Amino acid sequence: MTTKDVIEKIGLRSLSKFEHRDVDGVFVSDMLSDVMAGAKSGNLWVTVQTHKSIVPAANLVDVSAVIITSGKNVPQETIDLANQHNIAILSTDLPSFELVGKLYGLGLVSS
Amino acid sequence: MSECRHRWEMANIQFGFVVFEKCSHCNNLRTYFSLEDTWDEYREGDCQWSIVENAQTFRFDLKCRDCNRLETFEDLMGLLYCTSCQPECEVEVLRKKFEAEKTWILVAFGFLPRAKTNPIPQHKLDILTDYFNQRRDTSRSKVKIVSFNLIGDLLSRCRGEFIHDVGMLSQEPEERKPLL
Ligand SMILES: [Zn+2]
Ligand SMILES: [Zn+2]
Numbered sequence: 001m002t003t004k005d006v007i008e009k010i011g012l013r014s015l016s017k018f019e020h021r022d023v024d025g026v027f028v029s030d031m032l033s034d035v036m037a038g039a040k041s042g043n044l045w046v047t048v049q050t051h052k053s054i055v056p057a058a059n060l061v062d063v064s065a066v067i068i069t070s071g072k073n074v075p076q077e078t079i080d081l082a083n084q085h086n087i088a089i090l091s092t093d094l095p096s097f098e099l100v101g102k103l104y105g106l107g108l109v110s111s
Numbered sequence: 112m113s114e115c116r117h118r119w120e121m122a123n124i125q126f127g128f129v130v131f132e133k134c135s136h137c138n139n140l141r142t143y144f145s146l147e148d149t150w151d152e153y154r155e156g157d158c159q160w161s162i163v164e165n166a167q168t169f170r171f172d173l174k175c176r177d178c179n180r181l182e183t184f185e186d187l188m189g190l191l192y193c194t195s196c197q198p199e200c201e202v203e204v205l206r207k208k209f210e211a212e213k214t215w216i217l218v219a220f221g222f223l224p225r226a227k228t229n230p231i232p233q234h235k236l237d238i239l240t241d242y243f244n245q246r247r248d249t250s251r252s253k254v255k256i257v258s259f260n261l262i263g264d265l266l267s268r269c270r271g272e273f274i275h276d277v278g279m280l281s282q283e284p285e286e287r288k289p290l291l
Contacts, residue, residue: 021251032276033169037124041247056192057274059215060254062247085215086252 001106003065003088006044010102012067015074016082016089023064026108028100032057039063044103046096050074055081055089064088069096115178119242122174122181129188129275131164142188142223144170166275173242182238186231189273190256191218196270201261213252218271220259230260 004020006012024042029035030049039045041062047054050072058066065088068074074089082089092099128148132141136158148165172183193202193216206216219239221231240256247254262269 031167032274033126033167036274037121037169037171053192053272053274053277056190056217056272059252060190060217060243060274062251 001108003090006065006103006106006108007090009106010092010099012090012092014088015068015091016079016087018065018082018086018088021064023108026100026103026110027063028096028110035061035063044108046099046103048072048096050078052078052081054078055085055087058082058087059085065090067092067099069094069099115175115180117175117180117238117241118177119173119182119238119245120176121171121242123170123172125170127168127170128165129168129273130162131166132160133163134158134160140223142220144168144185144188144222164277166273166277168275173238182235184231184235184239186221186226186229187239188220188222188226189275191220191259191269191271191273193218193271197265197268200265200269201263202257202271205257205261209255215252215254217254217256217274218259218262219256220273226259230258233258 001023002020003023006023007014022042023044025040026046027039027043028046030047032053035045035057039061043063045058045063045066046069047066048069050068054066055078067090069092071093074091079089127144127146130143130145130149150162152161168189170185172181174181193206195203197203202216202218209216219231219236220226236256236258240254243254
């Protein structure tokens with residue numbers, strides 16, 4: 001499964017410019033330190049955090065995309081930084097719990 | 112043993128806080144790791160220390176899963192990403208140079224002020240670089256971790272940002288204040 005498949009199947013919005021890539025598992029956390037310690041390459045990272053620091057954290061652990069839940073407004077500087085690093089920032093109005101249920105339904109499991 | 116190519120994984124992970132303290136008298140900065148967040152103020156001679164930030168972070172060591180070699184990183188205060196704030200900064204020069212190779216520069220900080228005279232040794236930074244590259248698909252991009260000493264005298268004007276959880280527990284985090 002690729003980021004393109006996930007976006008189409010769940011109806012996510014793409015906020016940044018990026019190349020699609022394979023998705024491998026899901027990591028749910030609102031803490032950068034958790035992500036740095038535990039996320040794996042190719043994971044989808046589900047969070048409500050929107051500060052631009054999510055971009056270097058996502059880049060460092062090589063997640064396939066960051067999905068911002070609950071329709072939270074993402075600052076332009078976060079999107080600009082993501083564009084610069086080819087990091088996928090996706091967004092949904094669903095709360096994290098419901099999104100994770102749908103991802104699970106697609107056959108994606110935790111990292 | 113020296114033949115081992117080392118496959119690193121995190122060990123001894125400890126979640127806590129990095130505390131940034133500033134003195135209103137001499138404007139010096141001190142940082143340390145604490146298991147709890149604290150907002151103490153105290154006097155030390157002429158110095159009046161107060162805490163400017165408590166950022167959630169974690170400590171870890173790296174262990175080779177093949178040969179069990181352990182490298183400790185208790186001196187690592189955090190990783191900072193360059194915001195291209197000063198064109199003459201050596202980190203910015205490196206950042207531009209490596210951008211073409213899809214290699215992304217991160218700056219490792221030790222705890223201040225000790226790190227200014229006792230920086231994290233280069234071989235440890237190389238291990239950290241290896242570790243984060245082993246964790247990623249390096250055909251797409253790589254990371255390279257360099258020492259904060261490269262910033263040199265420009266440090267006091269650096270507007271780079273740490274990958275730390277600053278104010279992340281509040282619903283709408285306010286603008287971060289510069290920590291350096
Ligand atoms: Zn080894
Ligand atoms: Zn002082």
